[in-house]
Amino acid sequence: xxxxxxxxxxxxxxxxxxxxxxxxxxxxxxxxxxxxxxxxxxxxxxxxxxxxxxxxxxxxxxxxxxxxxxxxxxxxxxxxxxxxxxxxxxxxxxxxxxxxxxxxxxxxxxxxxxxxxxxxxxxxxxxxxxxxxxxxxxxxxxxxxxxxxxxxxxxxxxxxxxxxxxxxxxxxxxxxxxxxxxxxxxxxxxxxxxxxxxxxxxxxxxxxxxxxxxxxxxxxxxxxxxxxxxxxxxxxxxxxxxxxxxxxxxxxxxxxxxxxxxxxxxxxxxxxxxxxxxxxxxxxxxxxxxxxxxxxxxxxxxxxxxxxxxxxxxxxxxxxxxxxxxxxxxxxxxxxxxxxxxxxxxxxxxxxxxxxxxxxxxxxxxxxxxxxxxxxxxxxxxxxxxxxxxxxxxxxxxxxxxxxxxxxxxxxxxxxxxxxxxxxxxxxxxxx
Ligand code: FES
Ligand code: FE
Numbered sequence: 001x002x003x004x005x006x007x008x009x010x011x012x013x014x015x016x017x018x019x020x021x022x023x024x025x026x027x028x029x030x031x032x033x034x035x036x037x038x039x040x041x042x043x044x045x046x047x048x049x050x051x052x053x054x055x056x057x058x059x060x061x062x063x064x065x066x067x068x069x070x071x072x073x074x075x076x077x078x079x080x081x082x083x084x085x086x087x088x089x090x091x092x093x094x095x096x097x098x099x100x101x102x103x104x105x106x107x108x109x110x111x112x113x114x115x116x117x118x119x120x121x122x123x124x125x126x127x128x129x130x131x132x133x134x135x136x137x138x139x140x141x142x143x144x145x146x147x148x149x150x151x152x153x154x155x156x157x158x159x160x161x162x163x164x165x166x167x168x169x170x171x172x173x174x175x176x177x178x179x180x181x182x183x184x185x186x187x188x189x190x191x192x193x194x195x196x197x198x199x200x201x202x203x204x205x206x207x208x209x210x211x212x213x214x215x216x217x218x219x220x221x222x223x224x225x226x227x228x229x230x231x232x233x234x235x236x237x238x239x240x241x242x243x244x245x246x247x248x249x250x251x252x253x254x255x256x257x258x259x260x261x262x263x264x265x266x267x268x269x270x271x272x273x274x275x276x277x278x279x280x281x282x283x284x285x286x287x288x289x290x291x292x293x294x295x296x297x298x299x300x301x302x303x304x305x306x307x308x309x310x311x312x313x314x315x316x317x318x319x320x321x322x323x324x325x326x327x328x329x330x331x332x333x334x335x336x337x338x339x340x341x342x343x344x345x346x347x348x349x350x351x352x353x354x355x356x357x358x359x360x361x362x363x364x365x366x367x368x369x370x371x372x373x374x375x376x377x378x379x380x381x382x383x384x385x386x387x388x389x390x391x392x393x394x395x396x397x398x399x400x401x402x403x404x405x406x407x408x409x410x411x412x413x414x415x416x417x418x419x420x421x422x423x424x425x426x427x428x429x430x431x432x
Contacts, residue, residue, distance in 0.1 A: 005424075007420050007423070007424050010420075011416050011417070011419070011420045013385075013388065013413070014383065014384065014385035014388055014413075015381040015382060015383050015384060015385065016381070016382045016384060016416055017380055017381065017382075018374050018377070018379070018380055018381065018382060019380075020197070021194075021195040021197055021198065021325075021371075021374050021382075022195070022325070022326075022374050022375070023325070024324075024325045026325070026423075027195070027322070027324070027325035029423065030060070030322070030423070031060040031061050031322070032060070032427065032429060033422050033423055033425070033427045034060070034308050034419065034422060034423070035059055035060025035061075035062075035308065035309070035322070036059060036060055036062070036150070036151045036152065036427075036429050037150070037151070037152045037155075037422055037425075037427040037429065038150060038152070038155065038161075038249075038307070038308055038422060039141075039148040039149070039150045039155060039158050039161045039162075040059050040060070040148060040149055040150065040308065040309055041146060041147075041148050041306065041309050041310035041319060042057050042059065042064065042066050042076055042140070042147045042148060042149050043055050043057050043066050043147055043183075044145050044146055044147065044181070044183035044317075044333075045068075045074070045142060045145040045146075045147060046145060046180075046181065046182045046183050047093065047183050047185050048066065048067070048068040048074070050068070050095070051068055051069070051070050051071075051072060052067075052068065052069070052070060052095045052096060052097045052110060053067070053068045053093070053094070053095050054066065054067045054068070054089065054091075054093060054094060054095065054096055054110060055092070055093040055185070056079060056089060056091070056092050056093065057076075058321055059076070059137065059149060059151075060322065061322075061323075062078060063078070063079040063080065063087055064076050064077060064078060064079055064137065064149075065077045065079045065088075065089045065099070065110075065134075066140075066147060067110040067111070069109075069110050069111040070097065070110075073111070074140055074142070074147060075110070075111055075112055075136060075137075075140065076136065076137035076140045076147075076149045077108075077110075077112045077134040077135070077136055077137075078134055078135040078136070078137075078431070079134075080134065080135065081101040081103065081106055081134075082106070082114065082132040082133065082134065082135075083101065083103070083104060083106050083132075084103065084104075086101055086102065086103040088100065088101045088102075088106075088108060088134070090102075092185075093185055096110060097109070097110055098110060098115060099134075104118055105118035106118065106132075108133060108134050112133040112134040112135075112136050113130075113133045114129045114130075114132045114133050114134075117129065135431045135432070136431060136432040137149040137150070137151060137431070137432075138150075138151055138153065138430050138431060138432050139151075139152075139153070139155070141157065141158035141159075142158075143158055143159060143162055143166060143169070144169070144170070144173055144180075144181075145173075145180065145181060145183075146169070146310070148161075151429035151430060151431060152427060152428075152429055152430075153428075153430050154427075154428075161249055162249075162251070162306060163247055163248050163249060163251070163399070163400075164247050164248075164399050164400075164401050165245075165247040165251035165252075165253065165304065165306065168253055168255075168302060168304045168312075169304060169306075169312065171300055171302070172299075172300050172302065172304065172312055175296050175300060175337060176296070176337035176338045176339055176340060177296075177337065177338070177339030177340055178337075178338040178339030179338075180337075180338035180339075181335050181336075181337065181338065182335065182336045182337070182338055183317065183333050183334075183335050184333060184334040184335065184336060184349070185333070186334070187331045187332060187333045187334070188331070188332045188352075188353075188357075188360075189329060189330070189331045189332075190329070190330050190331075190360060190361075190364055191323070191327060191328065191329045191330075192327075192328055192330070192364040192367045192368050192371075193326055193327060193368050193371055194326060194327075194328060194367045194368055194370060194371030195322075195325055195326060195328065195371065195374075196320055196321075196322040196328040197419070198328075198367045198370050198371060199320050199328060199330060199363075199367060200305070200307070200308075200320070200412070200415055201370075201382075201384075201412050202363060202366070202367070203252060203303065203305040203311055203411065203415070204244050204252040204253060204254035204303050204305055204411035204412075205254070205407075205409075205411070205412070206233070206237045206242060206244060206254050206256075206405075206406035206407045206408075207237070207386065207407040207409070208366070209230060209233035209237075210233045210234060210235075210237075212362050212363060212366050213230060213233075213359055213362050213363075215362070216230060216358045216359055216362060217229075217230045217231060217233070217234060219358075220269055223269075224269055224270055228267055228268070228269050228270075229267055229268065229269040229354075230359075231267075232256065232259040232260055232261075236407075237259070237405075237406040237407050238405040238406055238407050238408075240258075240259035240406065241258035241259050242254070242255060242256050242257075242258055242259035242406035243255050243258070243403055243404065243405065243406055244403070244404050244405065244406055244408055244410055244411055245401055245402065245403050245404075246401065246402045246404070246410050246411055246413075246414035247400065247401055247414075248399075248400040248401075248418075249307060249418050250307030250308070250414060250415035250416075250417070250418025250419065251304075251305060251306050251307055251415075252304075252305045252307075252410075252411030252414055252415060253302060253303065253304050253305070253411075254302070254303040254406060254411070255301070255302055255406075256301045256302065256303070256406075257300060257301030257302060259406075260301050263295065264295055264298045264299075264300075264301060265291065265294040265295050265297060265298060267298070268297065268298050268347075268351060269354055271350055271351075271353075271354060273350075274347060274350050277343040277344075277346050277347050277350075278290070278294065278343070278347075280343050281293065281294070281341055281343040281344070284341075284343075285341070293340065293341050293344050294344060294347070296337055296340055296344050296348075297315070297344050297347040297348050297351060298314065298315055298348075298351055299312075299313070299314035299315035299316070299351075300312075300315075305411070305415075307415050307418055307419075308320070308419075309321065313332070313355070314351065314352070314355050315334070315335060315348050315351055315352055316332045316333060316334055316335060316352050316355070317332070317333050317335060318330055318331065318332050318333075319331045319333070326371060328367075330360070330364070332352070332355075332360065334348065334349050334352035334353075335348065335352075336348050336349070383409075384409040384412045384413050384416070385409065386407060386408055386409040387404055387405055387407070387408025387409060387410055388408075388409075388413075390404070390405070390408075392404075393408070393410065402414070
């Protein structure tokens, strides 16, 4: 049910009302319309590497188990016993052909069907096992290993929902010699006090790095010299060749790569011990081939964001998980490249350790400051008008893509339009 709200007032061309962050009523509605009504990223196929693999994830507040069954089919099951609602799977990931509820022992196949009920004779004829499987996300689709789910029968196919933005995901994946990504389930996780959309406001924000990450860049300059990680933000980013793109459905890109010079590897912040991997690789394959391969160790120089919960940052993927209207969990999964030298993949892991430890803590501190500031009800508006004055600010190509300056707030305006569109719709969700 859609509450009667004046969206023209709440989300304007140049500003957004604080209440969409602070009012728990919006959060409750988002948990069905956004996380459920849109295509939500669940996990990566490489995290379910063999038959009977499973992984626990969330779709909004719904606890799910994503499984690969004995026939290699993927399912997204509600982790919720049909009897009295207890979760049936506690492990974060692993292998299991069935799940047994610890409360009264009901047992389900990893494809969801109810297999066995303890002391079933106590139900006489009143139990229809065929109707008592684990509920399922009705539509589960993958794009190049990235598994998404939706409960909305009206959503277009996943590939259309990702649209033009998926070509940038292709760039990220195609850096693997075998054109496949491996997502490592071991992850860095952080929780901040604040609404999940505050992280989205920042997702393709080329305006903040020189300020929000100033101490990181300063430390980098002092320790490692001028031309290392992040220093391409030390001057006005709009004067660099970097740019942003906005895509239909709220997706966005901050393309840092054009501002990063010819070699990505040369910009990596050195970390103790990493030289040994470089030395080993050079010794094994020679200098030319080694440094060519090392270009695959850092990220692709993109912040690429798929609304509502998947972000590509550096060489990692980040998943945004709302926990409450004022609490959000962010998880950074390291990725490795299929077919790459083991030294390159080891360095990818080391580089992946670097940014969350130094950079993401800056962002989460800022997100909490925004949340604190939003608690002042008399200051009603959050601005998002940077770049709006430019004559070409709202010009789209024939695919609905805009290209704008790196510090423009167009990505924020863009995702909030997608947000508004679904929030003002009637959405009917279906489960199997
Ligand atoms: Fe699962 Fe009773 S709640 S068997
Ligand atoms: Fe940041």
